[in-house]
Amino acid sequence: MAQKITIEPVTRVEGHGKVTIHLDEEGNVVRSRLHIVEFRGFERFIQGRPYWEAPVLVQRLCGICPVSHHLAAAKALDVVVGAGTGHGLSHTAEKVRRLMHYAQIFQSHALHFFHLASPDLLFGVDADPKIRNIIGVARVNKGLAVQGVMMRKFGQELIQATAGKKIHGTGAIPGGVNKNLTEEERDAFTKGAAPMNPGAMVVWAEEAIDFFKQYYKKNREFIDTFSVFPSNHLSLVRKDGALDLYHGNIRAIDSEGKVILHDVDYQEYFNYIHEEVRSWSYMKFPYIAELGEADGWYRVGPLARLNTCTFIPTPLAQKEFEQYKANTIGKPNNMCMHTHYARLIELLHAAEVIRDLLNDPDLQGNELVRRGEKKHEGVGVIEAPRGTLFHHYRINDNDQIEMANLIVSTTNNNEPMNRAVNHVAKTMMTGKKEITEPMMNAVEVAIRAYDPCLSCATHALGQMPLEVSLFDADDQMIDRKKKG
Amino acid sequence: MKKILLHAYGNPGRGDDGLGNVFIEEMETWLKSTGLQSVSTDSNYQLNVEDVAEMIHYDIVIFIDASTADIDSYSFTTVQPAPHTSFTTHSISPASLLSLCMELYTHHPLVYLLQIKGDQWEFSEGLSADARKNLQNAVQFAQTTILNFHNQE
Numbered sequence: 001m002a003q004k005i006t007i008e009p010v011t012r013v014e015g016h017g018k019v020t021i022h023l024d025e026e027g028n029v030v031r032s033r034l035h036i037v038e039f040r041g042f043e044r045f046i047q048g049r050p051y052w053e054a055p056v057l058v059q060r061l062c063g064i065c066p067v068s069h070h071l072a073a074a075k076a077l078d079v080v081v082g083a084g085t086g087h088g089l090s091h092t093a094e095k096v097r098r099l100m101h102y103a104q105i106f107q108s109h110a111l112h113f114f115h116l117a118s119p120d121l122l123f124g125v126d127a128d129p130k131i132r133n134i135i136g137v138a139r140v141n142k143g144l145a146v147q148g149v150m151m152r153k154f155g156q157e158l159i160q161a162t163a164g165k166k167i168h169g170t171g172a173i174p175g176g177v178n179k180n181l182t183e184e185e186r187d188a189f190t191k192g193a194a195p196m197n198p199g200a201m202v203v204w205a206e207e208a209i210d211f212f213k214q215y216y217k218k219n220r221e222f223i224d225t226f227s228v229f230p231s232n233h234l235s236l237v238r239k240d241g242a243l244d245l246y247h248g249n250i251r252a253i254d255s256e257g258k259v260i261l262h263d264v265d266y267q268e269y270f271n272y273i274h275e276e277v278r279s280w281s282y283m284k285f286p287y288i289a290e291l292g293e294a295d296g297w298y299r300v301g302p303l304a305r306l307n308t309c310t311f312i313p314t315p316l317a318q319k320e321f322e323q324y325k326a327n328t329i330g331k332p333n334n335m336c337m338h339t340h341y342a343r344l345i346e347l348l349h350a351a352e353v354i355r356d357l358l359n360d361p362d363l364q365g366n367e368l369v370r371r372g373e374k375k376h377e378g379v380g381v382i383e384a385p386r387g388t389l390f391h392h393y394r395i396n397d398n399d400q401i402e403m404a405n406l407i408v409s410t411t412n413n414n415e416p417m418n419r420a421v422n423h424v425a426k427t428m429m430t431g432k433k434e435i436t437e438p439m440m441n442a443v444e445v446a447i448r449a450y451d452p453c454l455s456c457a458t459h460a461l462g463q464m465p466l467e468v469s470l471f472d473a474d475d476q477m478i479d480r481k482k483k484g
Numbered sequence: 485m486k487k488i489l490l491h492a493y494g495n496p497g498r499g500d501d502g503l504g505n506v507f508i509e510e511m512e513t514w515l516k517s518t519g520l521q522s523v524s525t526d527s528n529y530q531l532n533v534e535d536v537a538e539m540i541h542y543d544i545v546i547f548i549d550a551s552t553a554d555i556d557s558y559s560f561t562t563v564q565p566a567p568h569t570s571f572t573t574h575s576i577s578p579a580s581l582l583s584l585c586m587e588l589y590t591h592h593p594l595v596y597l598l599q600i601k602g603d604q605w606e607f608s609e610g611l612s613a614d615a616r617k618n619l620q621n622a623v624q625f626a627q628t629t630i631l632n633f634h635n636q637e
Contacts, residue, residue, distance in 0.1 A: 045497070045607035060497025060607075063529025107534075115533065115576075134533065135567040135580065138587035145588055153534040166528045167496065167505055 018467050019443055021425045025473040027432070032425035034417050036283055036410060036452055043404040051077055051395050054404075055172055058391070061408070062453050064111070067104035067159055068384035070169055071097055071246075072391040075380030077174035079267065080395055082372025086247040092365030093176035098246050099357045100162035100171055101382065105245055106201070106350040107155025108385035109302075109343050113208055114148025116448045117340045121215040125222070125445050126438060129483060144211070147204050154189075154196055158354065161185045176369035183364060190358050198355035202316065205348040209320055212344055227336035227420045227446050230255030232288065232297065233304035234412070236383050237263065241310030243349065245383040251308045252288055252298055257332050260288060266381040269390055275407065285414050286407055297415035300387025301450065302342035307332040314356070317349035336420055339449045384409050386451060410453040420446040435468050435481040443468055444483065486633055487541065489593075490626070491526045492548035500602025500615040503550035507600065510623050523630060531576050536585040542593045544633060546626070547578045550615075551599035557621035560629070563595040598622060 021032040046057055055073040059066035074097070075085065083089055089097070115134050122141060123132045131139075138145035161181060163169035171177055194200055216223050232255065236248035250269060252261035264272055275284040276293045287296030298304070306325075312318045324345060327333070333342070357363065380391045387409035394403035410417075424442045432439070444466055470479040490511055492504030508527040515523055526538070531547070539545050547563070565586055566579035578597050585592045600622045604612040611619065 041607045042497075057497065060495055060529075063493075063495060064532075066529065111533065130567065133567065135583050135587055138584055142588060145584075149533050149537055149588065152532065153537050156534055166526075 018469075019421055019425075020469050020471065021429055022471045022475070023429075023473060027430060029422075029426045029429050032418075032422045032429075033280065034421045034447070034452075035281065036414075043406055046401055046404050048400050048402075050399050051080060051393065051401055052174055052399075054391075054393065054401060055174070056168060056170055058406075059167075059169055061406075064453070065104060065108055065384055065386070066169060067100055067163060068382055068389050069391070070163065071101055071172055072380040072382045072384075072389045073393075074172035074174060075247075075382060076378040076391045076393050077380070078176075079378030079380075080375050080393065081174040082374050083175040083370045084372070085267065088370065089176055090365065090367035090370055091362040092180050092367055093369065095357060095360055095362045096162055096177045096179075096181060097172055099181065099354065099363065100159060101246050102350045102353045102357070103155045103158035103162065105383075105385050106347060106354060107152045107159070109347040109350065110148060110151035110155065110205075110208075112343060112385075112451055113340075113347065114145065114152070116451060117343075118144060118148070118211070120445065120448070121212065125441055129441070129444075147207070150195060151201060151204055154201055157196075158189065161188070173369065175371045178368065180365060180368065181363040186358055186363065198351065198358055202348065202351040202355055205344070205351040206316065209341075209344045209348060212341055216341065223337040223341075224335055226442075227423050227449075228334055229336075229419055229423060230334050231299045231416055231419075232260060232291070233307040233332060234261065234288075234298040234300055235305040235308045235388055236266070236381060237309050238313070239263075242313040243305060243309040243311070243346075244313075245305075245346075245350075247382075250381070250388075253308055253332060255332055255334055257307075260291065266390070267379050269379060269381065270392070270405075273390075273407070275411075281414075283411055283414050284407075286412055287415075298412070299416045300409055300412040301339065301385075302346050303333060303336075303339040304387065305383060306342045306345065312345070312349050314349050314352035316352055317345055320345045320348060336446065336449050386410060386453060387412050408453060410450070413450050413452070417447065417450050417452060420449070429470070433470075434479045435470055440466070440468060440481055440483055485522045486543040486636065488523045488544045488546065488630060488633060489526065489538070489542040490523065490546050490548065491528075491531075491535065491538075493528050493531050494550050495529055496609060497607060499604035499606055499608045500611055501550050501605055502609075503600045503602050503611060503615055503619055504548040506611060507548050507598075507619060507622060507626075510619070511626060514623070514627055520630070520634065522634065531578065531581055533576065533581075533584065535581055536588060539581065539585050539593055539595075540589045540591050544596070545593045546596045546598055548598045548600065548622075550602040552602065552605075553599065555599060555601050557618035558598060558600045558625060560596060560598050560625065563597050598626060 018035040022030050024030045055070050058069040058073045061069045118137050119132045163171035234252040237251045238244035238248045249263035250266050251263050253259050274289045275286045287293050312321045377394045382389050390407040392405040393401050396402045424446050428439045466483045468481050472478050492508045494501045494504040496502030496505045505527045508525050563578045565583035567583045582595045601618045603614045
């Protein structure tokens with residue numbers, strides 16, 4: 001029986017990861033969907049506000065990566081105030097922002113490793129969720145857990161030194177930054193008591209990669225086969241093809257490595273990337289316009305970035321990158337679980353960039369802001385921890401934002417996440433009338449690889465359960481399980 | 485003298501979800517006027533794992549959050565450790581933080597949760613009228629409670 005799914009307001013469940021699975025009369029999975037709260041309301045929220053408020057306001061979008069939104073908005077508004085993009089800023093402004101951004105990448109990737117990946121690697125993905133969590137990790141491997149906490153703390157402190165207050169970070173402003181990094185602030189990191197210094201962070205990042213590689217050696221079949229599907233991949237890359245998480249052009253490749261977007265200027269992203277609306281979801285589905293809605297969807301994030309870039313411009317991460325690429329004989333990697341591996345290589349790269357930047361005297365420079373001829377429109381794009389993040393603003397003559405379009409990393413990954421969940425559902429739910437524990441685990445593992453950004457309203461008292469609902473051919477719910 | 489940390493979390497861009505953040509601003513003004521040196525404050529969007537490294541420096545930690553629960557203006561409860569975690573990095577509860585703290589460190593503080601009842605949760609800045617009233621009640625309660633803790637020496 002064909003079924004028409006209509007999304008009702010009640011399905012907009014905040015703070016939940018919600019999965020629905022629909023079966024036909026023979027018990028085959030006909031479709032499954034991941035529902036995540038969309039951010040469209042936020043775009044309306046900032047309309048009418050003075051443009052210079054945007055870099056502060058947009059931090060409200062995500063409590064885990066507010067810096068990414070802060071910087072993407074500032075980059076868009078650099079264009080508006082006539083500072084241009086990328087190297088249009090002073091050396092000091094660009095490097096302070098880079099330091100802020102790589103600190104954000106570092107702490108977010110470290111958190112992901114400690115919070116989401118290491119429990120699976122230590123206990124196995126099928127282990128009891130009561131022990132397969134960060135507290136279980138702390139119980140059996142205190143050293144690893146302390147490293148996770150301190151890496152996150154190191155990144156957070158760097159962010160505070162460059163961005164300012166946690167809630168009202170104001171470090172990046174249109175055209176530059178509002179402060180440099182003083183020698184005292186720098187020394188607090190470079191001469192920090194062990195282990196809170198950049199050298200120790202590089203070593204710990206290397207150890208995290210070794211930890212993953214050991215697991216990979218023993219569990220190669222699982223890592224190489226879980227939720228594998230071909231996709232396009234998209235990210236920023238530097239002019240010379242290097243991995244660059246702060247600035248670059250948009251490059252996209254297909255699952256075989258053919259370049260389908262040739263390093264295009266992100267000021268014109270809307271000519272290349274369109275967004276599809278589907279009736280059942282509040283979240284849009286972006287796609288590469290030339291390929292169309294059916295074939296143009298793509299992945300973003302660590303896996304995509306290590307597929308699109310040609311090399312990594314720091315030596316230790318480059319060495320790891322070469323080993324990583326050898327696993328697919330240089331071809332694009334479409335294995336979902338390798339996202340963890342790619343994320344750790346980026347963690348090491350971020351640690352190296354932070355170490356090098358902290359020794360750069362440009363951080364203590366005094367030219368903080370550049371401005372030029374004002375424009376009414378600007379686009380800012382950055383590689384956030386979870387993937388490419390687009391901010392696009394149009395300003396009226398009263399300096400108010402009259403249009404905002406944000407494509408966040410999780411939106412870019414909307415179709416891949418749905419495919420991953422669908423892959424798991426078809427593999428594990430066909431012919432089943434109830435949701436099993438292994439099924440719940442598998443859905444969780446698939447979603448964990450992307451760590452989607454959920455609505456950041458914390459009044460749910462810190463609880464963000466994963467909920468899976470199973471529907472029969474008559475659209476009647478026959479089972480529902482909740483975890484967390 | 486007992487060292488106390490007031491740590492609020494919430495999103496000021498989501499209406500009353502920012503109750504905790506405003507609570508901290510009000511308490512900072514009050515603390516300045518009283519000259520209490522043993523009380524520190526912190527405010528963020530979310531709790532996260534690195535907060536355990538801060539918690540261990542205090543005898544008492546009070547987390548402050550907005551609440552959708554059917555409570556009076558506010559509720560004040562003792563937090564018990566619970567090894568509950570989420571599938572996402574975007575959330576960790578006070579109970580989980582305490583649990584993590586106890587696993588990693590020999591010292592852990594007494595932990596309380598002050599929930600303040602909110603009403604509006606859409607994208608907006610500023611608190612609703614009801615939330616403002618609840619905030620004032622919670623601030624008064626917190627000031628009395630802190631002075632009691634302080635005088636217990």
